[in-house]
Amino acid sequence: MVKYPFLPHARKYIADLGIVLDDLGELGTIIDRAKVRIAATFEFLAHVQNQAPYKRVEIEIASFPVAILVVTGVKDRLLTERYALSEARKTYNYLLEEKQEVILEIAKSFGWDISLSKDEPFPMKMHFVNYLNNTSRGRLVHSPEWKLVNRHVRNGQVYVTRKEACRLLQEEVRKYIEDKTREKISKIPPNIQEITEEIKGEFKKRKPHLTEFDQKVQAKESEYPPCIMNFLDRTSKGQHLSQTERFTLVTYLLNQGISVDRVVNLFSNIPDFREDKTRYQVEHLAGQRGSGIPYKTYNCSTLQTHGVCANPKDPICRSIKNPLTYHLRRKPSKKN
Ligand code: SF4
Structure with missing residues (x-):
């Protein structure tokens, strides 16, 4: 009961x-x-x-x-x-x-x-x-x-x-x-x-x-927040990411509509990369395994506590609670 x-x-x-x-x-x-x-x-x-x-x-x-x-x-x-x-x-x-x-x-x-x-x-x-x-x-x-x-x-x-x-x-x-x-x-x-x-x-x-937060407007890569840009840059260079950083990067990208395949491929430069293991974890975070519920990205306050926030002084960062809403606060650039 x-x-x-x-x-x-x-x-x-x-x-x-x-x-x-x-x-x-x-x-x-x-x-x-x-x-x-x-x-x-x-x-x-x-x-x-x-x-x-x-x-x-x-x-x-x-x-x-x-x-x-x-x-x-x-x-x-x-x-x-x-x-x-x-x-x-x-x-x-x-x-x-x-x-x-x-x-x-x-x-x-x-x-x-x-x-x-x-x-x-x-x-x-x-x-x-x-x-x-x-x-x-x-x-x-x-x-x-x-x-x-x-x-x-x-x-x-x-x-x-x-x-x-x-x-x-x-x-x-x-x-x-x-x-x-x-x-x-x-x-x-x-x-x-x-x-x-x-x-x-x-x-x-x-x-x-x-x-x-519930809006489904997806960010372009150029609109990603500083923390995500940092994690992406280090991943592409094959550098180590902590568990919190990996979780944040993967859940951010999945919530932006990036496919499981693309997310898995991102990690292929990491020295200890194992496709089966990475795929299993990414599918889990995407809600395709386990609870069936896609995971949300940590809030900025949590990332700050873990010391992985890249730029809390960024004016947009100061006005948001979660990296997923960063692009929604950006003013459209003239090029766009
Ligand atoms: S304030 Fe949030 S969005 Fe901005 S860098 Fe820090 S964790 Fe990322």
Whole structure:
């Protein structure tokens, strides 16, 4: 229930605790935990989703509906989407560790027609309607591998790997949370309203930066920030890069739309280069392995702490929080 607080028995558990909306305002610890859940969505490090659950289970479970209540009260589409995605990714990471039976049970709680299959390499099969409901919007809609024509389908059942089932459930949870935040609430208790205002204010401050960060305008190489130019230059000369520098360079380039192949090739001058190992790591950071979530580049403050920021005095650098937004603040040059 801590991991999957949206399940019917978690909802029943909360109901049995006897918490009613008017009481929630009294329960400071639950509200504080709900705030942490929401505040985590403001961060760039979307891959750091596994904040340790609060040690008292009833607090952790109850903080989920309270967080939804607060997000509903803020009434900001961007916050809703970020929060739903953050919780859904957490679910995905938990699901990856589960036995198949648990994955099936959770899927069935959403009404999926899903069962085990004997067809290798697909241990599960699901009704095509459940499949389409979770691939026809969001990030999966543009990926050819999720298109129904590219799938193994028999008797109306789509065959999926265990990891694919988890990824589809991530979409289901995201939709569930977004739908919940659209429900009408008759009244928000005063203390919850206070937190709602606080979150609204904090989010408003960060929103322009977050919106900018979400833009898909890709940088040309001449627009890369000083730190990335430095890492690129040293890589092309075959010089050593620390782990932080490599991580930053690779995640930056991937987020700018550079292909895995090109990123792998960049490292071919490094004396200890091994293509298979490098490719594995780059694919992992691109979200093609492991969690399935592309990694974001470290924030400038983190790079400064590690002593790898190249030029914090650069006027653009002084105004940004993450190298990925550097090119968006540059004035277009006359040549362009
Ligand atoms: S401030 Fe940020 S973008 Fe600029 S050089 Fe330092 S780490 Fe890179």
